[in-house]
Amino acid sequence: MPKAKASTDPYVRVMNALHVGSRPDELPCRxxxxxxxxNAVTSCLEDGSGGCIYISGVPGTGKTATVHNIARKLQAMAKGEEFEPFRYLEINGLKIPEPTAAYALLWEAVSAHDVKKHGHLRISAKEALKKLTRHFETGAGEDDEPIVVLMDELDQLMTAKQDVVYNFFNWPTLKNSRLIVIAVANTHDMPERVMSGKVRSRLGMQRINFKPYTWQQLQEIVDSRVASAAQKGKPPPKILSKDAIAVAARRVASVSGDARRVLDICRRAVEVAAEDKSTVQTADIDAVIRAMQNSPTAAYIRQCSLHERIMLAALHKVVRREGVAEVQWGWIMSQHLNYVDNLPEEGESRKKPTPAQLKMVLNSLHASRAVIVEDGPAAARRPDWERKVMLNVEPPEVERVLSEMGGSRWKNALGI
Known part of the structure; x- marks a missing residue:
């Protein structure tokens, strides 16, 4: 996220600093x-070898932000000739249409294709895989620049055959490979649960787990963000009281330890305080938390039936995967049926609904205006499964309430 234009208003500066999308120069507590x-990455770069690093931890614990911070530092060092040049690539499982699309992105990096100048290569995943396999297995990359790949949201790159993840962890181990893969996932035991033995063996080189933040760490994170909002030569603005920050940190730590959550709470409290230029106190934090918990969207989701909640989760998952707001009804149905296998609690039916029953659930959500279903002559001419559906409630609220109601099982399914 680009840095916001500097403002002389201390409330605006603090709100900008507390925004979850801001990227501070320093990351406290990690x-x-x-x-x-x-050390793991630089060791590979200095040795001219490949390597694999598996990073796990629940959302909001600074995994991706830490890797970004390291990547910026290493790129600056390479520019200053402290390291030989290397190519850096980010592959986010939520931002590519399918897992195999990762092959084309990696081939662009391997072949030194300038995407900014010439756009993406028009190459199929199958052809890119052939080229990559030939490149790494023949040792053709021995004299090439090292390539550091951040594979974010690794959970979303899993396939039935696990071939994408296996290949990305296999290639760095081959002779003369200079591929360094940093994989980031939400679950610590994902390799043991869903990967084959041969893939797990590739992960033994380096495994790093990010534990949830304690309340003291969350407080330090907020303090550092507020301090970063200070104008040059002036002390940090006194907009959030120490007690207010402590209350927000304790409340979040007791539930998740998610830094994004505490930043959002504090930022919203500052927005309210900015109206009369007051200082945020503990009562203001309590009011913000109550408002977030008792929003109309939260109240609606809590009274939804099991399959209505599953469909909201399925729609949310497909939207994140496809990267567009409007998605096909057929994709939602498929994701819904996948979720029926593992989301219902013990005692709840896992019988898969028929297409007609799923349509009834969709119509119920549509009637409540929780979702919008494409309508009109053009939509009527297409097959029903191609009709577009859009979420009409706040996605963060859907994530929060469904995960609070369903616990770890729903959190893992939603990828949060």
């Missing part, structure tokens, strides 16, 4: 993990 990742 120095040990940062050092471990940095």
């Amino acid at each position: 120095q040990a993990e940062k050092d471990e990742i940095y």
Whole structure:
């Protein structure tokens, strides 16, 4: 996210600093993990070898932000000739149409294709895989620049055959390979649960787990963001009281330890305080948390039936996967049926609904205006499964309430 234009209003500066999309120069409370990742990557770069690093931890614990911070530092060092040049590539499982699309992205990096200048290569996943396999298995990359790949949201790159993840962890182990893969996932035991033995063996080189933040760490994170909002030569603005930050940190730590959550709570409290230029107190934090918990969207989701909640989860998952707001009804049905296998609690039916029953659930959500279903002559001429559906409630609220109601099972399914 680009840095917001500097403002003289301290409330605006603090709100900008507390925004979850901002990228501070320093990340407090993760120095040990940062050092471990940095040492693993630099060791590979210095040795001219490939390597695999598996990073796990629940959302909001600084995994991706830490890797970004390290990547920026290493790129600056390479520019200053402290390291030889290397190519850096990010592959986000939520931002590619299908897992195999990762092959084309990696081939662009391997072949030194300039995407900014010439756009993406028009190459199929199958052809890219052939080229990559030939490249790494013949040792053709021995004299090439090293390539550091961040595979974010690894959970979303899993396939039935697990071939995409296997290949990305296999190629760095081949002779003369200079591919360094940093994989980031939400679950610590994902390799043991869903990967084959041969893939797990590739992960033994380096495994780093990010534990949820404690309340003291969350407080330090907020303090550092507020301090970063200070104008040059002036002390940090006194907009959030110490007690207010502590209350927000304790409340979040007791549930998830998600730094994004505490930042969002504090930012919303500052927005309210900005109206009369007051200082945020503990009562203001409590009011924000109550408002977030008792929003109309939250109240609606809590009274939804099991299959209505599953369909909201399925729609949300497909939207994140496809990267567009409007998605096909057929994709939602398929994801819904996949979820029926593992989301219902013990005692709840896991019998898969028929297409007609799924349509009834969709119509119920549509009648409540929780979703919008494409209508009109053009839509009527297409097959029913191609009709577009859009979420009409706040996605973060859907994530939060469904995960709070369903616990870890729903959190893992939603990828949060």
